[in-house]
Amino acid sequence: MDIDVNKVAMLARIRLTDDEAAELGPQLSGILGYIETLSEVDTEGVAATAHPHDAAMPLRANVVTNTNRRDELQASAPQTESGLYVVPKVIE
Amino acid sequence: MPFSSLSEIKSRLDAGETSAVEVAQLYLGRIAAHNGSLNAFVHIDPAHVLAQAEASDRYRSEHDAPRPLEGLPIAVKDIFCTQDGPTRCCSRILEDFHAPYDAQVITHLKEAGAVLVGKTNMDEFAMGSSTETSAFGPCRNPWDIETIPGGSSGGSAAAVAAALTPAALGTDTGGSIRQPASLTGITGLKPTYGRVSRRGIIAFASSLDQAGAMTRTVKDTAMVTAAISGHDSGDATSVESAPVVDWLGACDVTDMKGLRIGRPKEYFIEGMDAGVRASVEAALEKCRELGAEIIDISLPHTKYAVAAYYVIAPSEASANLSRYDSVRFGHxxxxxxxxxxxxxxxxxxxxGSEVKRRILTGAFALSSGYYDAYYLKAQQVRTLIQQDFIKAFEQVDLIATPTSPITAFKLGEKTDDPLTMYLSDIYTIAVNLAGLPGLSQPCGFVDGMPVGLQWIAPAWREESVLSAASAYEAATEWHSRVPAAFGSDGGES
Known part of the structure; x- marks a missing residue:
């Protein structure tokens, strides 16, 4: 299968270098070609798996359990200011 | 001592023959001597290790009874969030990350009195089968340092196999505990999906990921698995009503009388190494001698498992890894x-390139116009794979297979062709898709390299694989072999 690797990369928010795109294109085609063996399987009327054991999601009490740990949580951030995350200007 | 089992070290600690500090010093010494050639650990803080050991010795002296893992060293894969030290998942994108909390399994280990010895090497974000995609360089197999230790939990496997630690935690999304355990001659168990909390384990594919133990013996695996299991309200997929039996007691079994073991014909196929086949067939013969009945079974959708996995796992990964947006954390x-x-x-x-390959595969499979043909189809095939197991378990108690079709390969041998690498997990992936417990244990050697035997049980029946593996271990000596290059500076016993 021929896929537009740069388009898929943009969906995934990854900017590939030209060299990467040239390498990944054929590799992805190879992987997707292998995956196409799935089309041999008759899945008419088969339910898609939603959970490995079909387990129900448990409920918990709707109460606040986490505390304010802003400083610790922001310690690993690339850039913060006054307790806020800093990103490039979004609106000109 | 360095190649002692966790249970043996525990006995010596309980008898007062050694202390947690002495044990910690022994393994820190071995890490200092051997990590340079293996690259099994990516983070070690000796002062912090000794402080934990001292605290354990103090606890022991101040309390009537030690905790279940009192003073026992355990290494953990770099995928587990720990408040102490870095948590990087062996990725450059997390190079400056420090987790603000401990993973639930880390909390369990601390509460059980374990001494955490450091972070082990892994494929970046657990995506790989050889521990070559790590941002910290490849890890090597102690049985031949020109070969890979398997992956993605290769650092944990190599560290246990070379006795740089008596036990380690790994995670297993498509075989990442069992395949490296097999390739390095140790024991590893992927528990039933939902048995162990995933909170604080950096997510790869959330419907497949499970954490588990990697150790030198089956009983050690039971000890560690018991310590990390249990419902956690912080992980909605950890199951509340999971039946728990006495796993340590299950390891006292020494025969297989009345056990019906299934031998799936689809797992003994072309492409598997002749030596691996011979070792596994000999292991099944040993099981027969121990009283088991070997029954030929069929798991007809086996050949589609790898394809289904390489839709489902990358799709979940592309969603999970979207959080690395360089705003709240990350490069x-x-x-x-x-x-x-x-x-x-x-x-x-x-x-790194393998992570990008998987994110792009997933992004494509989930993209508009392709979802039904890829993701939905794969989840339907997954249901058929689960049904294959359910039908088989009407006939047999357990299934035995090779863990990997080949022994450890040379570094760089498969890095050029991602598909060949993916196929090395052909025997382990279906177990994750079906959410079942699977254990690998050593069952032979081919040209000096270890071979693994995989046991698969119905969901929640960990005791069943532990009993069978214990009986096999008691009747064989494969688990007690030591890689020559790492056994000479051995210490006192």
Whole structure:
């Protein structure tokens, strides 16, 4: 299968270098070609798996359990200011 | 002592023959001597290890009874969040990350009195089967350092196999505990999906990921698994009503009388190494001698498992890894022009090539117009794979297979062709898709390299694999072999 690797990369928010795109294109085609063996399987009327054991999601009490740990949580951030995350200007 | 089992070290600690500090010093010494050639650990803080050991010795002296893992060293894969030290998932994108909390399994280990010895090497974000995609360089197999230790939990496997630690934690999404355990001659168990909390384990594929133990013996695996299991309200997929039996007691079994073991014909096929086949067939013969009945079974959708996995796992990964946006944590590129430039360039710089390959595969499979043909189809095939197991378990108690079709391969041998690498997990992937417990244990050697035997049980029946594996272990000596290059400076016993 021929896929537009740069388009898929943009969906995934990854900017590939030209060299990467040239390498990944054929590799992805190879992987997707292998995956196409799935089309041999008759899945008419088969339910898609939603959970490995079909387990129900448990409920918990709707109460606040986490505390304010802003400083610790922001310690690993690339850039913060006054307790806020800093990103490039979004609106000109 | 270095190659002693966790249970043996525990006995010596309980008898007062040694202390947690002495044990910690022994393994820290071995790490200092051997990690340079293996690259099994990516983070070690000796002072912090000794402080934990001292605290354990103090606890022991102040309390009537020690805790279940009192003073026992355990290494953990770099995928587990720990408040102490870095948590990087062996990725450049997390190079400056420090987790603000401990993973639930880390909390369990601490509460059980274990001494955490450091972070082990792994494939970046657990994506790989050889521990070659790590941002910290490849890990090596102690049985031959020109070969890979398997992956993605290769650092944990190599560390246990070379006795740099008596036990380690790994995670298993498509075989990442069992395949490296097999390739390095140790024991590893992937528990039933939902048995162990995933909270604080960096997510790869959330419907497949489970954490588990990697050790030198089956009983050690039972000890560690018991310590980390249990419902956690912080992980909605950890199951509340999971039946728990006495796993340590299950390891006292020494025969297989009345056990019906299934031998799936689809797992003994072309492409498997002749030596591996001979070792596994000999292991099944040993099981027969121990009283088991070997029954030929069929798991007809086996050959589609790898294809289904390489839709489902990358799809979940592409969603999980979207959180690395360089805003709240993670690598950020220099001088971004705008928001889009920041996202796309930071992610290109931060992720390695295998991670990008998987994210792109997933992004494609989930993209508009392809979802039904790929993701939905794969989840339907997954249901058929689960049904294969359910039908088989009407006939047999357990299934035995090879863990890997081959023994450890040379570094670099499969890095050029991602598909060949993916096929090395052909025997382990279906177990994750079906959410079942699976254990690998050593069952032979081919040209000096270990071979693994895989046991698969119905969901929640960990005791069943532990009993069978214990009986096999008691009747064989494969688990007690030591890699020659790491056995000579052995210490007292």
């Amino acid at each position: 950020r590129c220099d001088n971004p022009e705008d928001l889009l430039d920041m996202y796309t360039r930071s992610r290109d710089e931060g992720f």
